[in-house]
Amino acid sequence: MRRDYEQVVESWTPHFIRRTVDWAGRGHIGYRRLVLPLSSDGARVDMLLGLTEEARSD
Structure with a gap:
């Protein structure tokens, strides 16, 4: 996640992502x-x- 934030700062471009995680x-x-x-x-x-x-x- 930190790398995503760094990329936004460095590139001045928005970041959008869809993810799926296994939640206990x-x-x-x-x-x-x-x-x-x-x-x-x-x-x-x-x-x-x-x-x-x-x-x-839903």
């Missing part, structure tokens, strides 16, 4: 994660905005 007691859980680069001065990425959501298969 709940089986396989899917999730989506979006990370956006933000800059307070326009010269460097100094903030990240992230959203993680469980991907339900």
